[in-house]
Amino acid sequence: MRGIAFVWQFGEVILAISLAPLFSGWIAQCRAWMQNRKAPPFTQPYRMLRKLFNKDAALAENASRLFRTTPYVLFGTMVLAAAIIPSVVTDLPFARAADAIALIGLFATARVFQALAAMDIGTAFGTLGARREMMVGFLAEPAILMVFFNAFLLFGTTALTGMVDNYTTHPSVIDPSVVFAAIAFTMVLLAENARIPIDNPTTHLELTMIHEAMVLEYSARHLALIEWASSLKLFNYACIGLALFLPWGIAIHGAHVDSALIALSALLVKLAFCGAGLALIESVSAKLRIFRAPEFLAMAFLIAVLGLLVHLLLGANANA
Amino acid sequence: MKRLLAYSSIENIGLIFTGIGLSILFAASNLHLFAALALAAALIHALNHSLFKSMLFLATGSVLHATRQRSLGKLGGLIRSMPWVAALALIGTLAIAGLPPLNGFVSEWLLLQSFLYTPQLPHAFINMLIPLGAAALALTVALAAYVMVKFYGVIFLGKPRETLLAQAHDANWLERIGLAWLAAGCIAIGVQPQLALDAAGKSTGMLVGQTIAPNPSVWRIAPIAPEQASYSGWIFLAVILCTIAVTFLLVRLLAHGRIRRTAPWDCGYPWQTSRMQDTAEGFGQPIRHMFGAFFRMERELPAPTDLTPKYRVHIEDRFWRALYQPIAAAVKRLADAISFLQGGRLAIYLLFSFLTLLGLLVFVL
Amino acid sequence: MLRSPLNVQLLSHLDVELLKLLAAGMLLISFAMLSTRRTQQLITLFAWQGAILFLSTTLVAHEAGLTELYFSAGLTLILKVITLPLILHTLIKRLGAQWDNERLVNIPITMLVGLVLVIFSFGLAQPISLLATTITRHTIGIALAVILLSFLMMITRRKAVTQVIGFLAMENGLFFAATSATYGMPMVIELGIALDLLVAVFILGIFFFQIREQFDSLDLHHMESLREK
Numbered sequence: 007m008r009g010i011a012f013v014w015q016f017g018e019v020i021l022a023i024s025l026a027p028l029f030s031g032w033i034a035q036c037r038a039w040m041q042n043r044k045a046p047p048f049t050q051p052y053r054m055l056r057k058l059f060n061k062d063a064a065l066a067e068n069a070s071r072l073f074r075t076t077p078y079v080l081f082g083t084m085v086l087a088a089a090i091i092p093s094v095v096t097d098l099p100f101a102r103a104a105d106a107i108a109l110i111g112l113f114a115t116a117r118v119f120q121a122l123a124a125m126d127i128g129t130a131f132g133t134l135g136a137r138r139e140m141m142v143g144f145l146a147e148p149a150i151l152m153v154f155f156n157a158f159l160l161f162g163t164t165a166l167t168g169m170v171d172n173y174t175t176h177p178s179v180i181d182p183s184v185v186f187a188a189i190a191f192t193m194v195l196l197a198e199n200a201r202i203p204i205d206n207p208t209t210h211l212e213l214t215m216i217h218e219a220m221v222l223e224y225s226a227r228h229l230a231l232i233e234w235a236s237s238l239k240l241f242n243y244a245c246i247g248l249a250l251f252l253p254w255g256i257a258i259h260g261a262h263v264d265s266a267l268i269a270l271s272a273l274l275v276k277l278a279f280c281g282a283g284l285a286l287i288e289s290v291s292a293k294l295r296i297f298r299a300p301e302f303l304a305m306a307f308l309i310a311v312l313g314l315l316v317h318l319l320l321g322a323n324a325n326a
Numbered sequence: 327m328k329r330l331l332a333y334s335s336i337e338n339i340g341l342i343f344t345g346i347g348l349s350i351l352f353a354a355s356n357l358h359l360f361a362a363l364a365l366a367a368a369l370i371h372a373l374n375h376s377l378f379k380s381m382l383f384l385a386t387g388s389v390l391h392a393t394r395q396r397s398l399g400k401l402g403g404l405i406r407s408m409p410w411v412a413a414l415a416l417i418g419t420l421a422i423a424g425l426p427p428l429n430g431f432v433s434e435w436l437l438l439q440s441f442l443y444t445p446q447l448p449h450a451f452i453n454m455l456i457p458l459g460a461a462a463l464a465l466t467v468a469l470a471a472y473v474m475v476k477f478y479g480v481i482f483l484g485k486p487r488e489t490l491l492a493q494a495h496d497a498n499w500l501e502r503i504g505l506a507w508l509a510a511g512c513i514a515i516g517v518q519p520q521l522a523l524d525a526a527g528k529s530t531g532m533l534v535g536q537t538i539a540p541n542p543s544v545w546r547i548a549p550i551a552p553e554q555a556s557y558s559g560w561i562f563l564a565v566i567l568c569t570i571a572v573t574f575l576l577v578r579l580l581a582h583g584r585i586r587r588t589a590p591w592d593c594g595y596p597w598q599t600s601r602m603q604d605t606a607e608g609f610g611q612p613i614r615h616m617f618g619a620f621f622r623m624e625r626e627l628p629a630p631t632d633l634t635p636k637y638r639v640h641i642e643d644r645f646w647r648a649l650y651q652p653i654a655a656a657v658k659r660l661a662d663a664i665s666f667l668q669g670g671r672l673a674i675y676l677l678f679s680f681l682t683l684l685g686l687l688v689f690v691l
Numbered sequence: 692m693l694r695s696p697l698n699v700q701l702l703s704h705l706d707v708e709l710l711k712l713l714a715a716g717m718l719l720i721s722f723a724m725l726s727t728r729r730t731q732q733l734i735t736l737f738a739w740q741g742a743i744l745f746l747s748t749t750l751v752a753h754e755a756g757l758t759e760l761y762f763s764a765g766l767t768l769i770l771k772v773i774t775l776p777l778i779l780h781t782l783i784k785r786l787g788a789q790w791d792n793e794r795l796v797n798i799p800i801t802m803l804v805g806l807v808l809v810i811f812s813f814g815l816a817q818p819i820s821l822l823a824t825t826i827t828r829h830t831i832g833i834a835l836a837v838i839l840l841s842f843l844m845m846i847t848r849r850k851a852v853t854q855v856i857g858f859l860a861m862e863n864g865l866f867f868a869a870t871s872a873t874y875g876m877p878m879v880i881e882l883g884i885a886l887d888l889l890v891a892v893f894i895l896g897i898f899f900f901q902i903r904e905q906f907d908s909l910d911l912h913h914m915e916s917l918r919e920k
Contacts, residue, residue: 059577059580059581060581060582062584062585062586063584063585063586064585064586064587064588064591065585065586065587065588066587066588066589066590066591067587067588067589067590068403068406068485068590070405070406070483071405071409072405072416072483075570078569078570078573078574079566079570081569081570081573082565082566082567082569082570082573083566085565085569086561086562086565086566086569089565100561100565102546102556102558102561103546103556103557103558103561103562103565104426104556104557104558104561104562105554105555105556105557107435107438107439107555108426108431108435108557110464111424111425111426111431111434111435112426112562114423114424114425114468114471115420115425115426117471118420118423118425118471118474118475121475121479122475122478122479122483125475125479125480125483125484125603125604126405126479126483126484127484127590127592128402128403128483128484128485128590128600128602128603129590129591129592129595129598129602129603130592130602130603130604131592131593132603133479133484133603133604133608133609134604136475136479136604136609137472137476137604137608137609137610137611137612138612140471140472140475141472141612141613141616143468143471143472144465144468144469144471144472145465145468147464147465147467147468148461148462148464148465148468151438151460151461151464152457152460152461155441155442155457155460158442159445162554163554163555164439164442164554164555165554165555165556168554181708181711181712182711182712182714182715182716183715185712185715186715186719222591222592222593223590223591223592227577227581227583231573231577297612297615297616300616300799301726301798301799304798304799304802305726305802307461308722308802308805308806309719309722311457311458311461311806312715312718312719312722312806312809313715314457315454315809315810315813316711316714316715316718316833318445318453318454318813319813319816319817319829319832319833320711320714320715320829320830450814450817451810451811451814454810454813454814455810458806458810616799619800
């Protein structure tokens with residue numbers, strides 16, 4: 007392994023950690039533009055993090071050690087995910103630790119820890135958020151597995167770096183399986199990251215919350231870490247989507263500084279478009295009733311399976 | 327508690343059978359490498375299951391011993407009075423939920439990997455239907471995670487649902503050793519799956535004629551080819567722990583570590599009791615809502631004018647009444663019919679053995 | 692009047708990709724029709740299905756160089772994208788049935804059954820694809836799936852209007868199958884089918900008004916009271 011690969015690895019992780027709040031801020035900005043309001047400045051998420059870190063942590067009397075370590079665990083898992091996903095370069099030593107399916111497991115770990123921490127205090131809202139989050143999680147898993155199954159059939163590997171490395175031999179962009187997989191992936195992204203139409207990230211009505219209900223009892227630095235981990239999770243999902251469906255620009259096969267810089271600017275442009283797209287979807291959809299969420303995810307699963315079947319029908323035996 | 331674990335065992339056995347079935351399918355189509363993979367996944371899952379299920383049963387035994395409560399509805403908050411059991415049970419719960427970097431994830435990952443190769447099966451309908459099996463598998467695994475969150479959360483987290491629970495004592499050192507070595511096994515197979523793979527490889531070599539590819543380095547496994555998929559439990563564990571440590575230190579250095587203990591926030595509700603948190607049934611409500619067609623549910627709902635409102639729900643598997651009970655009844659009838667043989671007299675039993683011996687002699691000679 | 696087989700190597704790559712995408716779009720629309728809750732949305736989806744049909748027929752006509760297909764495409768456009776949806780829209784507005792469209796079986800189960808039907812049709816269609824000689828022969832499976840899914844939609848819905856739309860969608864699927872297997876049907880047959888469709892919609896519209904007068908609702912389970920005791 008080249009030594010410089012570790013530099014890329016470390017650099018990519020730091021990039022992910024620093025850009026994640028900015029990405030969330032950009033999405034909020036786009037939403038505000040579309041809804042004809044004035045949004046807070048781009049640095050607002052960073053300011054909020056700084057404010058939270060400086061506060062005293064107000065912990066419930068019966069909070070256990072699990073409750074206090076969960077924010078760190080969440081942050082750790084998201085950082086590991088950021089280390090595995092090729093956002094700028096593919097020459098990442100840690101990327102060999104996990105393929106796409108192992109990534110699903112990693113996100114599941116984060117979800118389980120968050121649900122456990124929510125149940126720790128023993129309030130009604132915590133357990134409400136925990137069971138809803140687990141419900142959305144278990145429905146999203148078949149859908150995203152089918153998306154990666156599709157990707158395996160199309161690209162020949164489940165390792166994300168491998169998929170990007172071979173992108174010159176990808177099927178064309180308008181191949182129906184690719185389109186279906188992209189639609190299904192977007193739907194799962196919305197569900198897993200607690201965005202409309204599954205969950206409203208800016209709601210203050212507790213009975214409609216999923217993600218927010220789980221972090222009601224957190225404050226100060228714990229809350230800062232959890233918020234950071236959530237925006238990092240959204241960033242990671244966006245980068246997975248980009249690596250799968252829009253990989254042009256990522257520096258492959260041993261990167262140099264100039265190709266890495268090109269890749270970085272490509273990433274920023276792509277993320278800007280993704281953020282705008284997500285904001286558009288959020289602005290035109292309404293939040294679903296909680297028990298309509300299974301239908302939404304069933305639709306995502308269906309679309310992914312259709313992509314798979316269409317590939318088996320059309321792709322495998324078409325000669326033209 | 328134990329009923330929950332028993333049902334979870336049914337699910338795990340289903341996973342094992344899925345692996346065996348896949349292996350048979352692959353072997354029948356002469357795809358021996360993938361057959362070896364599926365079989366290895368099934369065998370390793372059996373091994374993992376023995377580890378984490380035993381651990382969970384031991385943990386529930388400790389809880390039972392300490393609190394004398396069997397039912398989930400009367401437990402809660404035991405993480406404070408039984409920290410050791412809670413910590414070790416957490417490892418068991420994470421393992422059974424199939425989360426990296428523990429051992430449950432390894433076998434499920436291998437099983438999903440073997441599903442990835444099913445579209446290569448030559449049969450037309452089967453290669454389209456089996457990927458749906460992969461989705462069903464993912465659903466099952468995720469449901470198992472849900473159930474285990476409920477299990478751990480209701481027993482160890484939250485507030486105690488009975489006042490007697492405050493007297494619960496932690497496990498003594500013997501019980502802790504019993505739990506600890508199983509937990510060590512879970513972690514060991516999780517980060518170094520090669521141990522289990524080697525053991526499984528001997529069996530797959532004999533049964534299918536091939537073993538899966540050797541791992542490219544001591545830190546990770548790559549069952550088919552390193553370019554296609556690889557997993558490293560060590561990196562998972564190491565990076566997560568390092569990041570936790572670094573973050574903790576950075577936060578302490580750059581910010582501070584002050585804590586204030588207050589009452590729980592709960593959106594400002596002043597009167598909080600332990601009955602406000604979810605019960606075990608309550609936590610499972612989304613499942614009942616979604617999969618209601620598969621169960622027989624009897625519910626007793628309170629009326630609006632009830633002075634002492636009560637809620638009762640009784641859930642039963644439909645297949646129990648429809649399939650298993652008739653079979654069990656038939657077996658019982660058969661057994662009753664044969665019970666005339668059990669005369670109670672010693673001479674009759676000796677006569678049976680004598681007649682069997684005579685019959686065998688005639689048969690062999 | 693048989694169509695002559697064509698040399699498939701003369702095709703441009705992009706056109707084939709586009710055809711595949713349009714076929715997949717038809718399939719997706721069929722599923723969307725299975726799952727939508729509002730009748731108005733159903734009609735819009737049907738119009739989109741007609742539009743995709745028009746586009747794919749034009750593409751095939753362009754690739755195969757058959758001018759009759761252009762006429763078929765034009766007929767599809769006029770009839771299925773413009774006229775029929777307009778008639779249906781005014782019909783449901785007069786009947787007041789624009790929104791609520793309940794179902795007999797809930798959505799996840801309908802989806803699963805639909806998925807099994809898709810697998811079934813794909814599996815069935817593979818040997819047929821090997822026999823046909825058109826460029827779009829691989830999409831026969833999708834056409835069969837669309838037919839079966841529309842039938843499923845007719846079975847699992849309560850309101851009478853959806854039966855009509857299901858019937859029309861089935862005809863869409865048939866047309867797609869014909870285009871993909873044999874480059875369309877003879878013109879006489881196509882015109883005949885188009886006229887039949889138009890007449891069927893008119894007659895069914897009259898029926899709906901009668902049903903509503905008799906039972907005061909368009910719910911089909913009222914028709915069960917018509918059986919002999």
